[in-house]
Amino acid sequence: MASHTVENYLKALFALANKAGEVGISDLSDHLAVSKPSVNSMAKALQQDGFLKYEKYKPLKLTSKGKKVAALVVRKHRLTEMFLVEQMGFGWDEVHDIAEQVEHVKAPAFFDRMDELVGFPTVDPHGSPIPDAHGNVLEIDCVKLSECAVGEKVSLVGLSQSSKSLLSFLDSHGIALGHTFGILVVEPFDGSMTVEHQGAEARTFSLKVCERLLVRKEA
């Protein structure tokens, strides 16, 4: 059984992986708030256990074993978030930190029961996909709002790097998953966008916000 620490390393590796599935030691070090030498020695240990491939001076890459373990931790995290919101009445901005701890519980029945009680969801409260019990992740086809052009109609399907402050921002503006936006203006100077929200009020969002909103283009 992987320790909490190992689970956190694998989860971070999984989250930070680029298209090629590779992650630099410094990235991990920053993300986990752990020194580079610590990451370096942990990388060697994880390689010993077959969780990743490590070669001196090369980026790290999860093996399929490592990916599976990571995905299962992510599954527990996201099911927990879902459960906290749906069954326990927490706000979507409150659940991350709790889930961060609950995800390490070793009790499949506990999570299976949550899954059942929230109706076998495929995405969590932030729109991120929930891996299945085998560790397979269903990719959702979406792009950042910031990559869309004037005139397009899109709907919000998820967030990238959701943080408490982003979530409160969205809450305070009455924005939730599933809402639709029509792009009215893209400001070339700073990348900020003016959009109509739910077919009604026009709002302007900074590039920073638009980069974190994952949307699906409407037909």
Place this chain on the structure above:
Amino acid sequence: MASHTVENYLKALFALANKAGEVGISDLSDHLAVSKPSVNSMAKALQQDGFLKYEKYKPLKLTSKGKKVAALVVRKHRLTEMFLVEQMGFGWDEVHDIAEQVEHVKAPAFFDRMDELVGFPTVDPHGSPIPDAHGNVLEIDCVKLSECAVGEKVSLVGLSQSSKSLLSFLDSHGIALGHTFGILVVEPFDGSMTVEHQGAEARTFSLKVCERLLVRKEA
């Protein structure tokens, strides 16, 4: 913040304490399945942190600080058990192991919410009292069934050392908290007792069972 390990030591100390609040190193060692030298050195560390009083060759004794931390862990454990049974549909024999892990989560809001959702209970599914948010435990006045005499009427209020096997035993015999018993026979030879259950069928229980059933004498 106390580590999982420290929390487990304090919880065990709390559970094993005799009337005088004292616990021997060997007891702890057995209970935690850890060697005596390990307990010994942990005892010194816990004393440094003010969780207990330790003197060479004397039994350990929790300080009030230690007792409070322990009680709060027990609180989280028992609220979790309650929540698992009442809100998630688990059986009372399935919840201990899950709660054993969930109790270490550091998120007061999580447990407060459980408390609310299960209606601020004062005892857990096994009849053990749930300490309040300040770590105070309400003592319930009960005795072991094995200490009762022929002719007494009692009701089941709790279990001491409930284990999965005891719980399945009780389940399979249709016995639950609150049930009443009238003591018909106490066998002097082996301490087994014959009782009427819920005013109906007579049953015989071994001493081993009777020592684990905590009952309140009826008026």
Place this chain on the structure above:
DNA sequence: GTCAATTGTTAGAATACACTAACAATGTAG
């Protein structure tokens, strides 16, 4: 009261995880 069993202690070492300081390799700007 002495002896043996029980209980507790010391010493020494191992594992998991983290750190800092110092150095080496890589990559990029000019």
Place this chain on the structure above:
DNA sequence: CTACATTGTTAGTGTATTCTAACAATTGAC
């Protein structure tokens, strides 16, 4: 292509927690 910045590595340590082997203190039986 060199020079500096970035990135990664090594070496040496520290803390938390565990262990075994060996020994010491306490206690209970007679």
